[in-house]
Amino acid sequence: MKRFPNGYKALVIGASGSIGAAFVRDLQGDDRCEKVTSLSRSEVNEYQLTIDLKDEVSVQFAAHTLQLDGPFDLILVATGVLHGNDFMPEKRLADIDIKAMQETFSINTLGPALLLKYFLPLLSNAGVMGLISAKVGSIGDNRLGGWYTYRASKAALNMLIKTAAIELKRQKPEAMVVAIHPGTVISELSKPFAGGSGSKARDAAIASQEILQVLDSLNAEQSGGFFAYDGQELPW
Numbered sequence: 454m455k456r457f458p459n460g461y462k463a464l465v466i467g468a469s470g471s472i473g474a475a476f477v478r479d480l481q482g483d484d485r486c487e488k489v490t491s492l493s494r495s496e497v498n499e500y501q502l503t504i505d506l507k508d509e510v511s512v513q514f515a516a517h518t519l520q521l522d523g524p525f526d527l528i529l530v531a532t533g534v535l536h537g538n539d540f541m542p543e544k545r546l547a548d549i550d551i552k553a554m555q556e557t558f559s560i561n562t563l564g565p566a567l568l569l570k571y572f573l574p575l576l577s578n579a580g581v582m583g584l585i586s587a588k589v590g591s592i593g594d595n596r597l598g599g600w601y602t603y604r605a606s607k608a609a610l611n612m613l614i615k616t617a618a619i620e621l622k623r624q625k626p627e628a629m630v631v632a633i634h635p636g637t638v639i640s641e642l643s644k645p646f647a648g649g650s651g652s653k654a655r656d657a658a659i660a661s662q663e664i665l666q667v668l669d670s671l672n673a674e675q676s677g678g679f680f681a682y683d684g685q686e687l688p689w
């Protein structure tokens with residue numbers, strides 16, 4: 454990425470997922486990037502670390518250990534959940550299930566709040582932290598309805614990011630934290646919904662390149678914003 458100095462350092466959280474793994478591959482292929490550190494729940498990294506967003510101690514411990522590698526010029530968060538073994542996104546209010554809501558909010562909202570708490574301090578002075586949100590979390594853009602929990606979990610994530618950006622600006626005026634919509638991407642998460650013929654789902658490798666290009670082009674004034682993979686600014 455051109456915005457960072459030669460030898461920049463990157464951290465990808467959620468590196469075991471489709472989009473996260475594509476970020477790691479792209480950054481490893483960037484000659485300017487000195488080191489890419491991966492962190493995820495299911496793959497142990499070089500520091501023997503894993504992270505579970507439902508376990509604050511694991512997040513705190515990982516951040517504490519990775520301080521040695523920091524500060525990071527780029528931190529990408531590609532964790533998230535849409536459906537589980539025993540739940541799918543709701544079609545109607547009658548489908549609302551509190552356990553499924555708690556699980557989804559834990560991973561999509563509370564976990565990223567912990568990532569902001571513990572990892573934003575590891576960002577370099579002109580660094581960028583990008584968290585993958587979703588356009589369906591846009592309240593202004595909600596025309597189809599349904600998916601109550603996923604939509605609400607991402608809308609709340611967007612508010613956390615916007616609020617963190619205001620605090621970050623006071624401490625590091627050149628640094629940025631933004632919400633990113635990746636578009637529809639082929640992955641375990643999208644599989645039940647994006648598999649059919651005529652699907653607009655793109656390969657994660659394409660989404661990763663597009664998102665990295667958008668992050669490369671933003672300026673510090675745009676911190677706290679909500680951007681799509683094609684650079685479009687999305688409504689809250």
Ligand SMILES: NC(=O)c1ccc[n+]([C@@H]2O[C@H](COP(=O)([O-])OP(=O)(O)OC[C@H]3O[C@@H](n4cnc5c(N)ncnc54)[C@H](OP(=O)(O)O)[C@@H]3O)[C@@H](O)[C@H]2O)c1
Binds near residue numbers: 471586588643
């Ligand atoms: N795919 C799409 O079409 C699409 C569209 C809009 C937004 N998004 C967003 O894009 C992001 C990445 O999704 P993806 O499509 O790449 O899905 P994915 O391949 O299913 O990846 C999901 C990632 O989240 C991690 N994760 C889940 N629960 C976790 C927990 N408790 N602690 C730590 N990590 C946890 C998974 O780790 P494990 O490997 O350990 O399970 C995996 O790395 C998500 O935020 C999703 O909402 C995706």
